[in-house]
Amino acid sequence: MTPSTVLFDLDGTLLDTAPDMGEAANRVLAEFDLPPLTREQIYTHTSFGARGLLTAGFGKQAKFQDPIALRARFLYHYGQAICQGTQVYDGIEALLDRLSRLKICWGIVTNKPEGLTHQLLAHFPRLQAAQVIVGADTYAHAKPHPLPLLEAAKTLNCAPERCFYVGDIENDTLAARAANMQSVVAGWGYTGDPALISNWEADHIFTTPAQLSAFLGS
Structure with missing residues (x-):
């Protein structure tokens, strides 16, 4: 199925x-x-945000810390230097160009706070062209709850079953399934052990953006 929205x-x-x-x-x-x-x-832990990274860093001490305070400190430091080493993945801009040529809508649904998302995207004008941008705090629930995906589809006037959702962790696949969207694994991201990806039961797995682009047609 060729999607109407990615x-x-x-x-x-x-x-x-x-x-x-x-x-x-x-x-x-x-x-x-x-x-x-x-x-x-x-x-290993970046896709799980502040919680994942700080839990890994604090180890057994994590249970003795205030997670809200730690997250606030993380977000402060992250916001102060949000784009020092961040880069767009090879092939992404070509993929977005292909979507434009095919007249397929595209958007971003992330668990990064909306304010920081827009702050980061200011460094990447091509990504700012997304037709919808949804952050973790845009709605009452974040992924893997389906609400952010469903609201993004509604904004683009697209039926969920005509949408692909592309992500790099199992929670992204769970969110897509709960929203009745086609789940696509971004195998070029922080997926972890490739042998475990098949357990996610995603609809599609692509190892590069170019593979996804080719799947969409010419």
Whole structure:
């Protein structure tokens, strides 16, 4: 099925944000005299946001910390240096060009706070052209709840079953399924062990943006 709309996750799908997300987490850890996260830890946990990164960094000490306060510190540091190392994935801009040529609507549905999402996208004009942008706090629920996806589809006047949702973690697949959308795994992102992806029961798995682009036709 050729979709009428393609919705994308942001971190690990359109943008490699791990360098800046990891740096923000490491600044919080430094405030507690804890060692920094390794590169492997950063790339494993970035798609799970502040919670994932800080839980990895604090380890057994995490249960003794105030998660709300830690998240606030993380978001502060992240907002101060939001685009020092972040880059758009190779092939994404070509994919978006293909969507435009095919007259397929596209948008962004992320669990990054909406304010920080717009702050980050200001550095990437091509991504700012998204026809809908939904953050974690845009609506009452964030992914894997289907509400953000359903509202994005409604904004674009597209039936959910005519939408693809592209993301790099299992929760993205769960959100798509709950919204009655086709789930697409961005295998170029922070998916983790490739052997486990088949367990997500996604509708499509692509290892590069170019593969997804080719699937959509010419």
